[in-house]
Amino acid sequence: MSATTWTMAKALNQGLAKALADDDRVLLMGEDVGALGGVFRVTEGLSARFGTGRVLDTPLAESGIVGAAIGLAMRGYRPICEIQFDGFIYPAFDQITSQLAKITARHEGSARFPVVIRVPYGGHIGAVEHHQESPEAYFAHTAGLRVISPSTPNDAYWMIQQAVASDDPVMFFEPKSRYWPKGEVELESPAAGMHTTRVARGGTDATVLGHGAMVSVLLQAAEVAAKEGTSLEVLDLRSLSPIDYGPILRSVEKTGRLVVAQEAPGFASLGSEIAATVAERAFYALQAPVLRVSGFDAPFPPAKLESVYLPDADRVLDAVDRALDY
């Protein structure tokens, strides 16, 4: 199998290029995605290669981006929208949740809406307000959307192509703090579908679960724990809706302990949903309550406080210790 080493930004760029090359109904649209290549340069060179008729620098209006994408999908196109930053998605919230999410059901099978919405999200980049948020739970809560988030360059490369190939709307959350670290990318075929939970590191004493940038924090925690003699199994959720519970339940059957970590505030979060479901489905396997490690239930703070706000390996290990002490 041929493989290469790319950053996630490069892997996404190459995945998008492949999607654009494979199907001329695929369009890329958003603010600054053309000549600039996007504020994170994820779409760099795509406008030059595919033309301004395929890679659209749009007016500065997020609801317009998603609303127009819905119309383009009605016409048979497969638009990929870029929302520039997590905190700028709310002007498009109505078009995403009231229209895109419900419009397939409204058509009762007579139309499909293959729209992908790419959203760079999460903290760790020292940015100003509205640029470091984790709004994924809003969309996971909304039926009609598929919600996924890669944590590695390899997953980014394949999952963006799988998202474009899906006939359903897909919210594609890109952990922007992971755009630049490099990783190996398999070029021949994907290891898994876009809706599977991945075992990122095997272990036996406790399971830690997260998605996006949190996965690297969990792997870091597992390294530290290993030195202390504790074996952590690390799961990369990858799919936030639907959630692939098989690997999670299998892991919990083995370890008896689960810690769910997320950058988002914990109240009514993905971690809450997973904790409830695991309690329902694996009650007798659990040796301790499922514990959540989250951002605080407060607006994302000014950047100088982000390292206090965001869960780090120590906060994850603190929860692991509490789970092991039960």
Place this chain on the structure above:
Amino acid sequence: MPTPDLAPRRSRDPHDDTKDRMGTVPETADDAVSVQMIAPDGRFEPNAAAEEFLPYLERLDDDLLRRFYRDMVVARRFDTEAGHLQRQGQLALWPPSLGQEAAQVGSAHAARPQDTIFPAYREHAVAMIRGVDVVDIIRMMRGLTHGGWVPAEHGNFHLYTLVIGSQTLHATGYAMGVGFDGAATGDPARDEAVMVYFGDGATSQGDTNEAFIWAASYQTPQVFFLQNNHWAISVPVTRQSRTPLVARAAGFGLRATRIDGNDVLASYAVTAKQLDDARAGRGPGFIEAMTYRLGAHTTSDDPTRYRGADELAEWEARDPIARYRHHLESRGIVDPAYLAEVDREAADFVADVRRRTLALGPADVGLIFDNVYAEDHPVTREQKQWLQGYEAGFGEAR
């Protein structure tokens, strides 16, 4: 193109009026010239603004002129019957189109078969003309479906959209796609255009304004058809805008025309020209049809709480159907026998609607789950199975 007359009726400085800031509204939003072909008394009296649109009337033979009348009468009878069905508990809600028949029938007939139409939720006459079975609208308002028809099989007439203004962006995206699919060939029988209906309330929505911007930016083959019926539920159009809405369009770079929306020939001719201009690659257009919602916003509304009988009477005197009937009679295009025949047809039409409405069965439970996603989804699949088992359990207990 008519130049809007922006001069207010009363000289005033809206920024120096404490009463305005406290909640009263100015009376300037009606001040602009409207294209008119038929005077309110039925005489054919095109005004100066109508001149450039007159050639489009030459497309109309007597059969089509009669057809306009027939469609307006049938649409009104249907609308009235649907209101009765709601009052009799057969429908959850009905949004009446009463009074807006000329705006809808004229513009709908101006669209060509290959055109694509995006409605709001009051365009019952347009739906009928594009080939939608009106009982499918009834099914929606009865609570049996959120959609009701397949747009591609019903005159490219898209589903009703209930969130105000959302459909303007869908229409614009669709029109962008028409543009991307290929430049106009110059053959109006083949080139496609898109028309989207919305109301005066929708002009305050962000989505509608974004749609104007996108349409102008991408020069979409599209017409924005605004039915200014003067009321957004209980709020007058003057609260939405202190300038004539047609005057806004120029700021967005849209070709704009205001019409007497109760004049079916003005609606037809202006829409035909605007659509043909759009399909020929001349960019997006905008029509403001000045009409009036003679009925309530919906059957849940009570307009006597917020508008006066004088205003209603003034607009009832400009009834679009009576005006057009006088016009056809004066030209000898219809006779009493034809008018009676249309009334009979309308009565038969609504009798059939009533019969089929009362025969509608229950909703299929599968509707909850089956098309939430286009592809297989474990959650909807498992919840549907669970519900079937749960309901079957009650059956066994009996």
